[in-house]
Amino acid sequence: MSLSLLARRQAGGHPMRTLLTVGAATVAIFLFCFLRSIVTSLDAAVEASASNRIITGSAVSLFQSLPSAYMGQIEAIEGVESVSRFTWFGGRYQSEENFFAQFGCDPETLMQQYPELLLPDAQKRAWVRDRRGAIIGQGLADQYGWKIGDTIPLIGTIYPRVDGSDWEFTVCGIYRSAKPNLDEVTMYFHWEYMDRVLEEGGSYGPRGTSVFVVKLADGFTGEEVSTAIDAYYSGGPQRTRTQTEAAFQAGFVSMLGNLPTFLGMLGTAVLIAILFGVVNTMTIAARERVRSMGILKSLGFPNRIPVRLYLMESTGIVLLGGGLGMLLANLTQDPLRAAFGTYIPVYHVTQDTYVMAALICIAIGFAAGAWPAWRASRLRAAESIRRGV
Amino acid sequence: MRRLIPWSYPMRSLFRRWQAALFSALGIAMTVAVLCGVFALRDGFAVFMAETGSDDVVVYLRPGATSEGESGITLRKVQRYVNTRPEIAKDENGAPLAAGESYLALFLDKADGVGRVNVPIRGVEDASFAIHGKDFWMVDGRRFTPGANEIIVGQPISTRIKNCKKGDTLIVNTTPFEVVGVFEHTGAYRSEIWGDVERIAGALERPVRQRVVARMKPGTDVEQLREDLKTDKELPSKVQTEREYFLSQTNVLGGVLTVLGVLLTSILGIAAVLGATNTMLAAVGARMHEIGILRSVGYGGPAILIAFLVEAVLVGLVGGILGALIVLPLDGLETGTMNWNTFTETTFAFRVDPPLLGVAVGVAVLLGLVGGILPAWRASRMKPVDAIRRG
Numbered sequence: 001m002s003l004s005l006l007a008r009r010q011a012g013g014h015p016m017r018t019l020l021t022v023g024a025a026t027v028a029i030f031l032f033c034f035l036r037s038i039v040t041s042l043d044a045a046v047e048a049s050a051s052n053r054i055i056t057g058s059a060v061s062l063f064q065s066l067p068s069a070y071m072g073q074i075e076a077i078e079g080v081e082s083v084s085r086f087t088w089f090g091g092r093y094q095s096e097e098n099f100f101a102q103f104g105c106d107p108e109t110l111m112q113q114y115p116e117l118l119l120p121d122a123q124k125r126a127w128v129r130d131r132r133g134a135i136i137g138q139g140l141a142d143q144y145g146w147k148i149g150d151t152i153p154l155i156g157t158i159y160p161r162v163d164g165s166d167w168e169f170t171v172c173g174i175y176r177s178a179k180p181n182l183d184e185v186t187m188y189f190h191w192e193y194m195d196r197v198l199e200e201g202g203s204y205g206p207r208g209t210s211v212f213v214v215k216l217a218d219g220f221t222g223e224e225v226s227t228a229i230d231a232y233y234s235g236g237p238q239r240t241r242t243q244t245e246a247a248f249q250a251g252f253v254s255m256l257g258n259l260p261t262f263l264g265m266l267g268t269a270v271l272i273a274i275l276f277g278v279v280n281t282m283t284i285a286a287r288e289r290v291r292s293m294g295i296l297k298s299l300g301f302p303n304r305i306p307v308r309l310y311l312m313e314s315t316g317i318v319l320l321g322g323g324l325g326m327l328l329a330n331l332t333q334d335p336l337r338a339a340f341g342t343y344i345p346v347y348h349v350t351q352d353t354y355v356m357a358a359l360i361c362i363a364i365g366f367a368a369g370a371w372p373a374w375r376a377s378r379l380r381a382a383e384s385i386r387r388g389v
Numbered sequence: 390m391r392r393l394i395p396w397s398y399p400m401r402s403l404f405r406r407w408q409a410a411l412f413s414a415l416g417i418a419m420t421v422a423v424l425c426g427v428f429a430l431r432d433g434f435a436v437f438m439a440e441t442g443s444d445d446v447v448v449y450l451r452p453g454a455t456s457e458g459e460s461g462i463t464l465r466k467v468q469r470y471v472n473t474r475p476e477i478a479k480d481e482n483g484a485p486l487a488a489g490e491s492y493l494a495l496f497l498d499k500a501d502g503v504g505r506v507n508v509p510i511r512g513v514e515d516a517s518f519a520i521h522g523k524d525f526w527m528v529d530g531r532r533f534t535p536g537a538n539e540i541i542v543g544q545p546i547s548t549r550i551k552n553c554k555k556g557d558t559l560i561v562n563t564t565p566f567e568v569v570g571v572f573e574h575t576g577a578y579r580s581e582i583w584g585d586v587e588r589i590a591g592a593l594e595r596p597v598r599q600r601v602v603a604r605m606k607p608g609t610d611v612e613q614l615r616e617d618l619k620t621d622k623e624l625p626s627k628v629q630t631e632r633e634y635f636l637s638q639t640n641v642l643g644g645v646l647t648v649l650g651v652l653l654t655s656i657l658g659i660a661a662v663l664g665a666t667n668t669m670l671a672a673v674g675a676r677m678h679e680i681g682i683l684r685s686v687g688y689g690g691p692a693i694l695i696a697f698l699v700e701a702v703l704v705g706l707v708g709g710i711l712g713a714l715i716v717l718p719l720d721g722l723e724t725g726t727m728n729w730n731t732f733t734e735t736t737f738a739f740r741v742d743p744p745l746l747g748v749a750v751g752v753a754v755l756l757g758l759v760g761g762i763l764p765a766w767r768a769s770r771m772k773p774v775d776a777i778r779r780g
Contacts, residue, residue, distance in 0.1 A: 020667045024416075024660040031656050060562045060593065061493050062507055062732060063458050096455055160453030204451060204461060206597075236563045237594055241496075254504035255734075256727055262430070266423055266653060273419035273657060277664040280412035284671040287409075343645075 003305065007312035010289070018317060021281040025321020025364075026328065028274030029357050033329035034336070035267040036356070037349045039260045041180075042253045044346050048181040049245035053113060054222045056229055057211040057248070059241035065208030066238050068195070074212055077228050079220030084109035085191045085209040091154030091167060093144070100140055100342045101183075102154065103210075104191035107135075113215045116178040123148070123173030131193050133172035137184030141174045143341065148174065152187070159194070159205035167203075181249065183345030214242070271360060274318075278368035282314045286372030293376045294384030303377040310373035315365030322361035326354050394683065394692050399700035406672055410704050413661075413668035417708025417756050418715060420657040421749040425716040425741065427650035428748075431643055433740035434726065438639045441576020442632030446520055447476070447611070449601040450627040452619070456638060456731050457492040460627075461597040464489070469624055470601040476614055477603040480519060487603035488514035491590045494733045495561065495582070498551040506727070506734040508550055510540075510561065511578075512586030512598075520604045525578065530555045530570030535585050538592075541570040543579035545736035549725060553582070564592035577635055580725075580736045602631070641729035658756055661708075665760025669701050673768045680768050681776030690769040697765035698758060705757020709750035716741055716749070 011018045056074065058064035065087065074083050089102040107128050111117060119127075119135060127133045136146060146152065153166035161167060169189050177184050191209070198207045216225055226242035233240045243251070253260075293306045329349050337347040403410050449470060454460035462470075467489030471477070477487045491512035496505050515535065518525065529547075533539035540561075542553045547568075552559045557568045559582075566584060573579055590596060605611075611630055618626040629637065673680070680693060720741035728735045 017667050017670060020663040020670075024663040027656055027660040027663075031653065059496065061495050063494055064593070064595075090459060092455075155453060157453050157455050158459045160451065164452070206461070239562055251505065255506060255732060258724060258726060266426070269419050269423050269426075270653075270657060273416050273423075274660060276412050276415040276419065277660060277667075280409055280416070280664055281667055283412065284409055284667065288671075288674075 003308055004312060007309050007316060010285070010309065011313050011317060014285070014288075017281060017284065021278060021317050022321040022324070024277040025274055025318045025361070026324040028270050028277075029322040029325030029361065030328045030332075031270045031325075032267055032360065033326060033349055033353050033357055034332075035263045035270070036353045037329070037347060038263055038344060040350050040353060041344050041347045042256070042260070044180040044348065044350075045183075046181075046246050046249045046253065048179045049249055050116075050181065051222065051244065051246075052216045053245045054214045054216065054226050054229075054242050055211050055245055055248040056214060056226075056240050056242040059230070059239040064238060065206050065210055066212070066240065068207065068209050070209070070233070070240075071212060073232065074214060074229055077225065077232065079217050079225040079228070081215045081217040082109050082113060083215075084113055084213050086211050086213060087191055087194065087208070088158070088210045089154070089156075089189075089194070090158045091156055093152065093154055096155075100143075100185055100187065102134075102187040102189065104194040105188050106191055107188070110188065110213075113213060114182060116182050118176040118178055119173050127172035130170055130172050131190055132168065132170050134169040134187050134189035135173040135175050136171055136187045138174055138176050139184040139338070139341070139345065140187060141171075143185070143338065146171055146174075148172065156203060156205070159198070159203045161197075161203045162201065180346040180348070181245065185342050185345045211248075271364070275364050275367060278314055278318055278364060279371065281317070282310065282368045282372050285313070286310065286375060290376075290379065290384045293379060294381045297379070297381035298385065306376035307373040310376060311366060311369040314369030315362055318361045318365040318368070319358075322357055326357055329353075329357075392688060392692060394688055394696040396699070399696050399703060402672065402676065403700055403703050406668075406675070409668045409671060410707070413664045413760070414704050414708035414711060416661045416664040417705055417753050418711035420654060420661040420756065421709055421712035421753045422715040423657055424650055424654040424752060425712065425745055425749045426719065426739075427646055427653065428745055429716060429719050429739040429741045430724070430726070431646035431650065432742070432745060433724075433737050434646075434728075434735070435636075435639050435643050436740055437735075437737040438577055438635045439632065441574075441578070442630065442635040443521075443524070444630050444632050445605055445607075446631035447603050447605050447609075447614070448629050448631055448634045449603075449618070449624075450599075450629070452625050452627050454627060457599045458494060458731060460599045462489065462599065462601060463597055466624060467598050467601055470603070474603070474624075476605050476609045478606045480516075484516070485603070486516055486520050487601060488516040488520060489586065489598040489601050490514070490517060491586050491593070491595060491597075492599040493593055493595065494731065497553075497559075500549055500551045500553075502551075506550075506725070507732050508546060508582060509580065509731070509733050510582040510584065510589060510593075512589030513583050514586055517583075517602065520602055521574070521578070524575045526573055528571050528573045530568075533569055533584055536587065537585065538564060538566045538588055539569045540566045540582050540584040540589075541572050542568055542582045543736075544571055544573045545580060545723065545725070546582060547571045549734075549736065561589070561592045562594065564588075566592070577638075577735060580734065638728060638730040642726070645729060654752070658752070661756050662760045665701060665704055665757055666763055668704065669697065669761050669764035670767070672700065673697065673764045676768075677771065677776045680771055681773050681778075684771065684773035684776060693771075694765045694769035697768050698761050701757045701761020701765065702754055703757070705754040705760070706750065708757065709753025712753055713746045713749050717746075 084106040087104040150171045152169045197203050222244045229242045450460040471487040477485045494507035497508045558565045615628040719739040722739045725734045725736045
């Protein structure tokens with residue numbers, strides 16, 4: 001009889017106990033994958049960022065707009081292929097609670113600068129033609145049930161309309177994203193339309209542009225062009241900070257402050273809890289099996305046999321539970337992404353997370369099996385047969 | 390015979406198998422520690438924000454704005470508020486206790502060099518100090534001189550943010566400001582930088598103010614005021630008391646933390662219950678002989694059931710106490726977390742209070758109890774003869 005079969009039989013000898021421990025491991029490894037994926041998903045946008053785009057925003061504040069006249073000046077700087085404007089709108093749908101990101105932008109330049117934005121040609125043309133048109137991500141369309149042709153009314157917060165009415169945008173297209181740096185829960189509409197309304201006095205709020213996205217000409221690095229842009233505005237009126245897209249995205253993650261650390265602490269606590277659980281099971285199992293271990297020994301099996309048996313059993317239990325936990329983490333990706341909405345638009349469990357989870361399972365399995373294994377190896381055969389009732 | 394098994398029985402059983410009991414208690418302890426950790430953060434934040442605001446201070450924003458950052462009030466309108474609103478109280482010299490303040494969250498580097506955070510800078514008027522009264526005090530240095538390029542910073546800002554110690558120079562857009570003092574406030578203003586509104590607005594090239602804040606005359610009907618000003622021709626406003634305003638700035642982070650805490654606890658709780666069930670099943674298994682004897686001397690099934698449930702509850706209780714001990718050191722620990730409503734970093738302390746500890750112990754006992762149901766039920770269903778023979 002092979003050793004692994006014996007280990008399996010031992011685990012199977014108390015099906016209820018083994019099942020409960022497997023269940024606990026499943027839950028814990030799922031939680032670990034979940035918590036780690038929140039952190040990695042936040043970073044995913046950073047890693048997938050394009051290297052041929054840089055972003056110019058205010059150096060002073062996230063909430064400070066830049067004068068729109070900057071656009072022409074930036075276009076004239078060497079190494080700049082195209083510039084497009086993005087203005088954060090901050091509107092709410094129906095009530096203050098329904099919040100998602102909306103930007104006023106330059107549709108044609110946007111689509112040329114962002115090849116990862118996938119939109120059928122007919123929808124592209126329709127959007128460019130319709131001044132009040134907007135495109136929305138597939139995620140938004142799913143969440144609110146919007147279709148092409150629908151009108152989306154938005155309540156202005158930064159830009160409330162003077163007459164108190166809602167802003168209205170027509171859905172011209174529903175885009176998908178080819179890369180995690182572009183989420184599918186944003187709405188883009190015509191910057192020009194918004195600026196026109198502001199100019200005519202139809203809405204309160206600051207005119208200007210939140211950020212300029214600059215596409216680099218071939219042969220220029222982000223660094224040199226960024227330096228040139230920032231140097232141009234170093235004396236004001238509004239200082240700029242130009243960053244690579246990756247650094248810009250990373251800035252948002254760093255604003256979350258200690259949240260990733262906090263989640264890391266929670267993850268550790270979860271793993272410690274599961275370690276206790278498995279140690280518990282193995283200790284109970286070992287106590288009940290003193291006698292059978294004594295028999296094994298008296299049959300002449302060397303010390304390493306009970307050691308291996310316990311390690312195999314506990315690692316097996318944790319790996320089985322962990323495997324189920326990983327499967328669960330994998331299957332819940334879509335619902336969780338929908339639940340996170342705007343906050344973590346690209347929730348995704350990475351391969352690294354699975355590998356780490358598997359390694360942790362093995363480590364916990366060994367740690368939990370080690371104590372009873374050590375005890376078993378120290379037992380004397382005669383004594384253990386006598387003691388184990 | 391309807392007798393209960395003496396209380397000492399489950400207690401002693403627990404001690405006899407203390408290792409297994411301790412491990413499952415520790416599992417429960419970690420669960421409630423996670424719950425308490427998350428809720429201590431949430432409560433610390435919410436209580437901090439709620440205690441911050443005064444009910445006698447009114448905040449006027451532009452209609453539609455959900456926070457100061459989104460609001461904008463022209464100087465002409467600020468003057469109108471200050472000079473014409475009848476609900477605004479006056480000081481002993483007859484000057485209105487009202488101020489138009491500018492507000493912007495600045496990108497500033499952290500003192501420890503890791504990353505940048507959004508720190509609110511507030512341009513205030515003389516009246517602002519009078520409005521906030523004794524909730525605000527200087528801990529070091531002096532107030533800024535009106536009209537000078539000087540700022541004062543909240544206590545946590547002076548240690549957490551670069552160039553914010555007393556005597557440092559902080560560049561706002563292109564204008565250097567000298568840090569001349571450090572202040573403390575009982576609430577949210579302690580995470581801010583304050584300066585003369587004219588100088589701050591000038592440096593930021595933002596002529597528009599973000600809010601008007603004022604002390605109200607005693608007995609002002611806020612609800613009525615809110616309704617009146619919502620559709621006012623001259624001064625359409627969103628009216629909130631200061632307390633209401635701060636509370637409205639907590640819902641996103643508070644919501645996120647509540648969901649996170651409940652989610653983690655339910656999932657971890659399942660694991661803890663499974664662990665407790667394991668321990669109790671083993672306890673029942675090892676004591677079959679005893680159970681048989683108890684049954685044959687006349688204790689009924691319900692008595693056995695209760696004895697084992699009590700044992701499980703004791704495991705939960707120990708876990709709850711251990712969990713509470715794990716989180717207790719968090720109480721009062723200062724942390725900076727981004728307020729998801731304003732994107733700014735707010736510094737406050739974790740709050741572990743008796744009600745939270747009560748919840749922790751309660752949840753722990755519940756987890757132990759749930760974990761004990763199946764084993765206790767099994768034990769109570771054993772036939773005396775079988776149990777004695779098999780044990």
